[in-house]
Amino acid sequence: MKPVTLSDIAERLNISITTVSKALKDYPDVSPKTKALVKELALTLNYRPNSFAVNLRTKESKTIGLIIPVIVHHFFSSVIKGIISQAEKKGYLVIILQSNESYELEKKQIDLLINQRVDGIIISLANDTVDFKHLNDVISLDKPLIMFDKIAKLVKCSKVIINDRQAAYDATQHLINTGCKRIAHFRGSLLPQNSIDRFLGYKKALVDNGIPYDPNLVYICECDDKSFEEGKKNAIKLLEDHDDVDGIFINTDLVAIGAIAAFNDLGVKIPETISIVGFSNWFMSSVISPTLTTVDQPGFEMGKEAFKQLFKEIRQRKNNLPVTYEEIVLKTSLVKRESTKTELTNRV
């Protein structure tokens, strides 16, 4: 059964394709009578505009692309949900690709999306990403690009982020306020901006509180598929290397949960012997034992904001208005749970 076209309707009603097209789109210069006839027939024939033809004519696909490092991931799947829900409201569909934290794949996927002629792209960078040519390509093609979470500061486009440095500072300050004196940090890979910023926030909090920064207390965890294992491994290593550590600020909840598992196995008491603060507030963190103190990162809202900004820029470009890049910084908060002690009162 071939799909119904405008010309099928035109033929049946003995009018022109032009008029059918205009009637369906409620142009003011079509008589109400004709409109009614056309619309009725379109309905009974179950007419559906051929999106391929519409796209070709309008040069728009009402589709956007999303590239994320990992899908099976509480934070990122929340972002996906935020983007999709917002896109749907505006009549946009979302094509999702997973870079697997690989720079090479990410480049290929950007290319795929450009070829597909999506109306815009939202991306969170792979840990691997060392070069931003592929991103600048998108911009030079005048295609809206929004980065979120793992961004590249040097790329000129809008960004949706949190204040990673401040959030990390506050998390570390909390450890200090609860009496920790020797605080380690499990950081993420070296390249991602947020991993750098969280590290800097940790360091600054120490220094501001007169605690010497000791690079030996900083462990790197590759936050990919094996985050949990990395957390376990590094927790054990930390204990061997530095048995005087009494607190750890950890880059990601999943790594923190690995550390907790290791400490539970070894009989190390949390928070009495070692306090732990994570980052992201995965759902899991509220149900493990002990529950994890962590930074709440609003994934769903970040997704929503990312799409909203993208939509704004798509419209601006379409109307030939100047495009303004924005840096949208969302609020985070520290969720205090069992993995840290109560803050001491009246500290100076």
Next chain:
Amino acid sequence: MKPVTLSDIAERLNISITTVSKALKDYPDVSPKTKALVKELALTLNYRPNSFAVNLRTKESKTIGLIIPVIVHHFFSSVIKGIISQAEKKGYLVIILQSNESYELEKKQIDLLINQRVDGIIISLANDTVDFKHLNDVISLDKPLIMFDKIAKLVKCSKVIINDRQAAYDATQHLINTGCKRIAHFRGSLLPQNSIDRFLGYKKALVDNGIPYDPNLVYICECDDKSFEEGKKNAIKLLEDHDDVDGIFINTDLVAIGAIAAFNDLGVKIPETISIVGFSNWFMSSVISPTLTTVDQPGFEMGKEAFKQLFKEIRQRKNNLPVTYEEIVLKTSLVKRESTKTELTNRV
């Protein structure tokens, strides 16, 4: 900057559009010299075929649609990953929609995808879905449709599932083998097929072991956003209603984790007082305390198989071959952990 077209290349080289098109697609009837020239220029101009025009001509979009009930969900996000990874290999992109377990939304989304003219659709039904007209519409438009996990038995299309009944039977049998005599069941909503099948498996295991089936021991949990809370609530209720229960088989891990949280709070010992078996093997289940015995459901593989079958049917239709619907049943296994006791040996 306008995108480069075939005619731009043709003009520059003073040859026809036809020849350019054929050269780029390596038609045998173009001279090697011309091919080389065309390909080189295409490369330097960074030519990208206009997918809208290609789609219009070929009537294919190399894009498929995926509708899932929830995205922030370990099982479903694993399926997404499986589908996307497989689709990418075959050059297909995936548009993802979330039905939020709503029948109305699901209907709208099917319509959206048909309008978008995706090459095929993969779906797991919403709990709400009572009627299958929208699905039969897809089929009558001769568009490939694959259902997975939450399927409708009556709809004639390929399906990727597990043997829910058998898996539930085995899970319940395990509770019996570990000495449980009075076993409750937290089931899912009434409509979904897998929720029904898991219930039937539970029931059959009881009967086969000479344990009377008691409908009062079956609690319904709406497995949506609030699964965890539902698990908590029902666990408390169960304890009030029937303090002699010594085992529970629970429809979904997240609900089971809620139940565990409630029992931990109340000081009810797991598995000594009550044993618990979940379903799905979420990552979380391996890190909570006690770790959860559960049925491993291969989400990633289900996604891969679903796409493979879809791809097969797309090809069959394209080549006017008869389309054969298949029911692909993937293996599950019971993962025994701390929430159940060791099986008694030499039982008859």
Next chain:
DNA sequence: CTGAAAGCGCTTACAG
């Protein structure tokens, strides 16, 4: 109020 016509950028059957 209606419609003929051009054109979006491709692909492909056909002629030479």
Next chain:
DNA sequence: CTGAAAGCGCTTACAG
């Protein structure tokens, strides 16, 4: 080996 031409199904500026 090359190319003119038709056509995929729309939209829209323009003429009447």
